[in-house]
Amino acid sequence: MESFMSDKSAKIFVAGHKGLVGSAIVRKLHQNGFTNLLLRSHSELDLTRQSEVESFFAKEKPQFVILAAAKVGGIHANNTYPADFISINLQIQTNVIHSSYINGVKKILFLGSSCIYPKFAPQPILENALLTGPLEPTNEWYAIAKIAGIKMCQAYRLQYNWDAISGMPTNLYGPNDNFHPENSHVLPALMRRFHEAKVENAKEVVVWGSGSPLREFLHVDDLADAVIFMMEKYSGLEHVNVGSGIEVTIKELAELVKEVVGFEGELVWDSTKPDGTPRKLMDSSKLAALGWVPKVSLRDGLVDTYKWYLENVKQ
Numbered sequence: 460m461e462s463f464m465s466d467k468s469a470k471i472f473v474a475g476h477k478g479l480v481g482s483a484i485v486r487k488l489h490q491n492g493f494t495n496l497l498l499r500s501h502s503e504l505d506l507t508r509q510s511e512v513e514s515f516f517a518k519e520k521p522q523f524v525i526l527a528a529a530k531v532g533g534i535h536a537n538n539t540y541p542a543d544f545i546s547i548n549l550q551i552q553t554n555v556i557h558s559s560y561i562n563g564v565k566k567i568l569f570l571g572s573s574c575i576y577p578k579f580a581p582q583p584i585l586e587n588a589l590l591t592g593p594l595e596p597t598n599e600w601y602a603i604a605k606i607a608g609i610k611m612c613q614a615y616r617l618q619y620n621w622d623a624i625s626g627m628p629t630n631l632y633g634p635n636d637n638f639h640p641e642n643s644h645v646l647p648a649l650m651r652r653f654h655e656a657k658v659e660n661a662k663e664v665v666v667w668g669s670g671s672p673l674r675e676f677l678h679v680d681d682l683a684d685a686v687i688f689m690m691e692k693y694s695g696l697e698h699v700n701v702g703s704g705i706e707v708t709i710k711e712l713a714e715l716v717k718e719v720v721g722f723e724g725e726l727v728w729d730s731t732k733p734d735g736t737p738r739k740l741m742d743s744s745k746l747a748a749l750g751w752v753p754k755v756s757l758r759d760g761l762v763d764t765y766k767w768y769l770e771n772v773k774q
């Protein structure tokens with residue numbers, strides 16, 4: 460396996476570098492001394508456009524590719540825009556993976572998500588639970604696209620002996636997250652709602668669903684660290700889970716965000732909103748066995764993210 464860390468001037472295309480994950484990967488690559496990152500914003504290069512992606516790769520010839528560009532959103536966005544979630548993700552990943560192969564990229568890392576696993580997979584979820592049962596309906600369109608991405612990496616490895624790997628992160632959060640009131644994930648959505656309620660002296664904040672679903676959260680700086688670790692240490696057919704190993708109920712998460720933000724009112728539960736999958740704790744022992752462990756606790760990560768929110772997002 461070619462060493463990723465040994466050539467800090469290697470040309471690395473980080474697709475989606477302005478997003479939550481891509482921006483964390485760029486920070487981590489810079490911290491590790493990499494000097495030759497190839498970056499294009501969505502407006503500079505729309506990765507759904509096949510001919511533009513082909514021209515870009517033919518001209519730029521990156522040596523490594525980390526694919527963190529995708530159509531991403533929380534439970535409401537996934538449930539409301541199923542056509543966007545399946546079609547945009549299939550297009551981006553197909554264009555980027557194929558052009559990477561054709562243009563001699565040495566290694567590519569594709570990012571999926573824990574929602575690829577069956578809704579009622581045995582917990583904690585091992586990599587081999589993939590395709591063993593029906594998916595969670597609120598995000599099956601996105602999950603099908605992500606499963607296709609894993610399978611595409613596997614197929615290119617099998618047919619061409621090409622180093623294409625896939626990482627499956629759990630629910631992520633951190634700087635540069637999407638704080639949209641409806642379309643974001645639960646953690647940024649609640650941070651914003653509690654903050655606005657605190658500023659307005661509101662008596663209560665509405666939280667979706669029953670509060671009982673369990674979720675595993677990982678700070679995006681830990682994920683970025685794992686991505687670089689996998690680029691250096693992992694080369695295999697099977698995708699790799701990347702989680703913190705710690706799960707909380709949505710109620711526990713809401714209480715913690717409320718405390719970090721400093722909101723003193725009440726929580727009200729909106730049972731008309733979907734809970735989604737009841738539990739999705741991944742088993743990340745495969746990555747741990749290679750020598751990677753997460754570092755950021757949920758409380759520290761929330762404090763760090765709220766600080767970033769105050770400095771960068773709030774009006």
Ligand SMILES: NC(=O)C1=CN([C@@H]2O[C@H](COP(=O)(O)OP(=O)(O)OC[C@H]3O[C@@H](n4cnc5c(N)ncnc54)[C@H](OP(=O)(O)O)[C@@H]3O)[C@@H](O)[C@H]2O)C=CC1
Binds near residue numbers: 475476500531629631
């Ligand atoms: N956030 C999470 O909790 C999790 C994320 N992941 C995975 O991590 C990866 C990154 O997600 P995340 O950083 O959260 O998402 P973000 O939405 O924060 O970032 C995605 C980036 O991709 C860009 N992008 C989207 N469509 C296109 C396009 N057609 N052409 C070019 N660029 C495009 C976006 O640009 P713009 O905003 O301008 O459209 C954005 O900069 C995804 O593969 C996701 O599935 C996995 C598990 C959990």
Ligand SMILES: C[C@H]1O[C@H](OP(=O)(O)OP(=O)(O)OC[C@H]2O[C@@H](n3cnc4c(=O)[nH]c(N)nc43)[C@H](O)[C@@H]2O)[C@@H](O)[C@@H](O)C1=O
Binds near residue numbers: 597631645667709733
């Ligand atoms: C990362 C993952 O993200 C998505 O799956 P999800 O884990 O269900 O994501 P979520 O963060 O949106 O919700 C988690 C839980 O939290 C509850 N909840 C409470 N209040 C709010 C709230 O205000 N907003 C949101 N979004 N959820 C809320 C919500 O009802 C649910 O029970 C996938 O679509 C898929 O994209 C994917 O891979």
